[in-house]
Amino acid sequence: MCLPAIxxxxxxxxxxxxGSWIAFTNFNYHDGIFGSPFVGLRNFEFLVKxxxxxxxxxxxxxxxxxxxxxxxxxxxxxxxxxNEIRSKYFKKVSQAVMxxxxxxxxxxxxxxxFNLLNYDTGxxxxxxxxxGGNPIKIYSIAGxxxxxxxxxxxxxxxxxxxxxYFAAILSIDTALFEAAAIDGASAWQRTRYIILPSLKPxxxxxxxxxxxxxxxxxxxxFWNLVGNNASLYGTTDIIDTSVYRMIxxxxxFTTSTAVGLYQSLFGFxxxxxxxxxxxxxxxxxxxx
Amino acid sequence: xxxxDGRPAAPSVDEQVIGKTATKDERKKAVSKSGVVVAKPRKVxxxxxxxxxxxxxxxxxxxxxxxxxxxxxxxxxxxxxxxSEIMAHGFGxxxxxxxxxxxxxxxxxPRQIIGSYVVTITMTVFGTAIGLFxxxxxxxxxxxKDFPLRNWISFFVYFTTLFSAGLAxxxxxxxxxxxxxxxxxxxxxxxxxxxxxxxxxxxxxRSVPHEVTESGKVDGAGDFRIFLxxxxxxxxxxxxxxxxxxxxxxxxEWYLSSLYLGSTVEFKPLQxxxxxxxxxxxxxxxxxxxxxxxxxxxxxNTLKMASxxxxxxxxxxxxPFVQRYFVSGITVGAVKG
Numbered sequence: 001m002c003l004p005a006i007x008x009x010x011x012x013x014x015x016x017x018x019g020s021w022i023a024f025t026n027f028n029y030h031d032g033i034f035g036s037p038f039v040g041l042r043n044f045e046f047l048v049k050x051x052x053x054x055x056x057x058x059x060x061x062x063x064x065x066x067x068x069x070x071x072x073x074x075x076x077x078x079x080x081x082x083n084e085i086r087s088k089y090f091k092k093v094s095q096a097v098m099x100x101x102x103x104x105x106x107x108x109x110x111x112x113x114f115n116l117l118n119y120d121t122g123x124x125x126x127x128x129x130x131x132g133g134n135p136i137k138i139y140s141i142a143g144x145x146x147x148x149x150x151x152x153x154x155x156x157x158x159x160x161x162x163x164x165y166f167a168a169i170l171s172i173d174t175a176l177f178e179a180a181a182i183d184g185a186s187a188w189q190r191t192r193y194i195i196l197p198s199l200k201p202x203x204x205x206x207x208x209x210x211x212x213x214x215x216x217x218x219x220x221x222f223w224n225l226v227g228n229n230a231s232l233y234g235t236t237d238i239i240d241t242s243v244y245r246m247i248x249x250x251x252x253f254t255t256s257t258a259v260g261l262y263q264s265l266f267g268f269x270x271x272x273x274x275x276x277x278x279x280x281x282x283x284x285x286x287x288x
Numbered sequence: 289x290x291x292x293d294g295r296p297a298a299p300s301v302d303e304q305v306i307g308k309t310a311t312k313d314e315r316k317k318a319v320s321k322s323g324v325v326v327a328k329p330r331k332v333x334x335x336x337x338x339x340x341x342x343x344x345x346x347x348x349x350x351x352x353x354x355x356x357x358x359x360x361x362x363x364x365x366x367x368x369x370x371x372s373e374i375m376a377h378g379f380g381x382x383x384x385x386x387x388x389x390x391x392x393x394x395x396x397x398p399r400q401i402i403g404s405y406v407v408t409i410t411m412t413v414f415g416t417a418i419g420l421f422x423x424x425x426x427x428x429x430x431x432x433k434d435f436p437l438r439n440w441i442s443f444f445v446y447f448t449t450l451f452s453a454g455l456a457x458x459x460x461x462x463x464x465x466x467x468x469x470x471x472x473x474x475x476x477x478x479x480x481x482x483x484x485x486x487x488x489x490x491x492x493x494r495s496v497p498h499e500v501t502e503s504g505k506v507d508g509a510g511d512f513r514i515f516l517x518x519x520x521x522x523x524x525x526x527x528x529x530x531x532x533x534x535x536x537x538x539x540x541e542w543y544l545s546s547l548y549l550g551s552t553v554e555f556k557p558l559q560x561x562x563x564x565x566x567x568x569x570x571x572x573x574x575x576x577x578x579x580x581x582x583x584x585x586x587x588x589n590t591l592k593m594a595s596x597x598x599x600x601x602x603x604x605x606x607x608p609f610v611q612r613y614f615v616s617g618i619t620v621g622a623v624k625g
Contacts, residue, residue: 264453
């Protein structure tokens with residue numbers, strides 16, 4: 001019964017693995033993967049010396065850290081507030097609308113960004129013009145993009161993510177809240193001493209999941225927002241977009257394989273390390 | 289992964305998170321049938337700080353909800369606007385002028401868009417059906433306690449999430465060695481399943497008691513028959529949730545198409561079609577071919593927005609009906625193998 005799935009993973013996940021050898025060669029189509037001349041670590045040497053690898057790693061990790069930290073704060077806060085909503089109708093509508101962004105393709109995020117931010121007709125510049133200001137060339141100011149990308153990420157993932165925390169809040173024993181109310185606890189105290197501690201297990205599990213993926217970028221989001229806009233690379237280029245660009249527009253398989261291999265190995269080591277640490281702290285939270 | 293070796297009944301995360309203090313009944317209540325998570329009524333007297341928090345909560349949730357819906361409204365409004373008004377005043381919340389020109393352009397020579405619809409719908413329907421069947425079968429087999437290889441195979445599947453060949457070797461393998469460049473199969477096959485969906489299904493199957501399989505065996509049914517006749521009908525919610533994720537994967541697909549299909553196929557999957565309309569001026573013109581217009585005559589701003597509406601519309605309309613499965617997906621979804 002498992003055979004179709006096994007065949008699938010052999011063909012699409014395991015079979016390409018030996019191709020990683022390209023990272024150590026000067027690949028050309030004619031000689032193929034294993035016939036191309038062996039160059040040792042020269043591809044990596046180039047990446048390190050040019051500073052490219054450092055820049056990509058820094059961007060990828062920093063964006064993910066920002067996504068994890070801000071994402072969780074916003075999600076927990078929203079979950080606590082959702083818990084305060086009493087009107088059934090209000091709750092239904094707001095929850096339905098909050099999921100909507102999670103439902104759409106990354107391409108539509110690009111459309112939304114174009115609608116809001118483009119120089120000639122973007123809504124932001126239209127608003128600036130109406131209030132008498134000078135329009136801004138947003139698509140050429142690299143410094144703005146970390147904020148824009150983080151906001152887009154939060155826009156797409158917050159509603160969905162907060163439901164996980166909300167479900168955890170709902171499972172708290174109501175007797176705790178009753179006891180707290182009898183003792184005269186304020187809303188803040190209730191949040192601080194009952195709700196937040198009970199969200200801890202959920203938080204750690206989600207944290208562990210996301211730490212393991214800290215070297216993997218949200219490709220669709222970055223590519224549809226930035227794409228081939230070279231003036232923004234300094235602050236927006238992550239490993240995944242860079243690898244994609246090397247393949248699509250430069251047909252460069254050696255460097256892209258080297259970067260990809262580095263990403264996989266580093267990511268693998270990180271998962272193992274995180275899991276080892278968590279296992280020592282509390283075995284129940286460990287992934288494996 | 290290994291945790292399930294020694295302790296077959298290792299609690300899934302949702303049990304850890306939700307189960308410790310709540311009974312099964314309460315858990316059911318938490319995610320009600322409508323898919324909306326509903327709070328249990330609390331008989332607690334409210335003081336001033338409670339009202340303050342509640343007031344702030346209503347305000348913030350309202351603002352956030354608006355924040356989520358406004359971009360959709362803006363795209364819709366823009367698609368019904370006059371191009372000249374947009375050029376003069378930019379995009380806004382409400383339509384600037386009213387015109388159906390953009391939609392007329394799209395549907396005047398609807399060959400491209402209809403072709404894209406056919407490609408995407410075909411892929412979504414078959415991909416979801418086939419993928420779902422394989423995932424359910426695998427999930428069931430991996431959960432069968434009398435299947436000796438289950439831990440090995442689980443690890444085999446899970447390992448692909450830990451370590452994978454990069455994009456470049458994968459691309460070379462599929463496009464060159466398998467010769468799938470320009471073939472819809474390159475997109476279709478790769479989206480059939482993910483390790484995560486198999487793990488999700490495996491955790492769903494846990495809720496089906498082992499006795500069901502046993503009773504099937506006693507009656508002399510084979511493994512396939514047990515799976516088809518007894519297990520599948522009991523897994524409807526799980527199938528709906530997993531199916532939704534699969535269908536979304538197919539519907540929102542543009543990435544694999546850009547790698548493996550590019551411009552080699554006449555009809556691009558819907559989202560990749562939209563991607564091209566947005567990002568390349570030429571795509572806008574060529575997809576409206578037959579209209580004998582120059583690129584400057586095209587109402588490009590409103591056309592882009594109308595294309596977005598046409599490409600996204602169906603999934604948004606479908607959304608209220610499937611939303612509830614999403615919720616069960618996330619609450620069970622945060623699980624470990």
